[in-house]
Amino acid sequence: MIYELLYPLRHVSWLGWLNVLRYVPFRVIAATVTAMLLSFFVAPWFIRTLQARQIGQVVREDGPASHKIKQGTPTMGGSLILLSVLLPTAFWADLRNVFVWATTAVVAGYGVIGYLDDYLKIRFKNSKGVPGRYKLLGQFTIGGSVLAYVFLAKDKVPEDWWAIRARLSIPFVAFAKHPIELPIWLYIAFAVVVVVAMSNAVNLTDGLDGLAIGPVMFNAGTYLVWAYLAGATFGLAGLSQKFVVAKYLDIPPIANVGELSIFCGAVVGAGLGFLWYNTYPAQVFMGDVGSLSLGGGLGMCAVFTKNELLSVILGGVFVIEMVSVVIQVGYFKLTGKRVFLMAPIHHHFERKGWMEPKIIVRFWIISILLALVSLSSLKLR
DSSP: OHHHHHGGGGGSGGGGGGGGGGOHHHHHHHHHHHHHHHHHHHHHHHHHHHHHTTOBOOOOTTSOGGGGGGTTOBOOTHHHHHHHHHHHHHHHSOTTOHHHHHHHHHHHHHHHHHHHHHHHHHHHTSSOOSOHHHHHHHHHHHHHHHHHHHHHOGGGSOHHHHHHTTEEOOTTSOTTTSOEEOOHHHHHHHHHHHHHHHHHHHHHHTTSTTTTHHHHHHHHHHHHHHHHHHHOEEOOTTOSSOEEHHHHHTSOOOTTGGGHHHHHHHHHHHHHHHHHHHSSSOSOOOHHHHHHHHHHHHHHHHHHTTOTTHHHHHTHHHHHHHHHHHHHHHHHHHHSOOSSSSSSHHHHHHHTTOOHHHHHHHHHHHHHHHHHHHHHTTTOO
């Protein structure tokens, strides 16, 4: 919005300084700071409002005994995160950019599903919420509709994206030299699974104070770098052609995907502001409205930057949490026994006697290391 309104005014003599809005890094920083300040300063009022309306967390009956104290802690704080992500993105990004509006559409749509899930939990005082099959149906419908449009509407996307849209980028392998192209229908189905899986994986991770928001920020920060480099071009003195960073790094070159880094910056900023109140012991929880939407946004970033396979490494903490649930449920149905003391796996460590802050910090450390490994693939090709 700010970009759309003010950037055209750069031609006015005394407003030439508005030319700075053309630079993506400036708008990334502006979006990050805006999101952080919005989240940080609105949160106290937001928490008081949740408390006044008795919108509190409903704790699982089969959960760790230490979680009973969390009963009634204000939840649905993800609504504040959504506001702090979507508004700065709308302010500072080019809203005509297909990657920006598609990602924000999925984030908003998944936020609605999460809101309904949280509302039902609070309304009926149980931890079940929306039945899983209906939740998945909504996620696949929203994600599938948006991705199908982006992948099939040729006139709405950059030409370079259209040429590589069904290709997979293999981590640590040169993109141009080792093409793996899927039939477009199969790739769309695969992309939707990536988005839905990441959304639910983040949701499963959100079980301890600050556990999910840390890796979400580390993932978003990594996608920020990747999106910017994938779309960055520079004019160098003495050269008639522009220098394309993506071709130098041998990663998928996608014009205009750099705008997506503004969304990623907003996620980092909103996460920082929210973490101030969500850190142990939490004053507010994000709820499904936050975890489902943020996970969906990360999944969209993975698809649009062609890092669908790398997301398994980068989002390793989320993947491990989700896989632990799958193993636990599958093994129990087959044998009647459990592999872990409790799933997701962070509860397993709680049952083993680990203190909550220790689990959180160690999972964050793992997430940071995985982000560094993912970034190293930019040159290790």
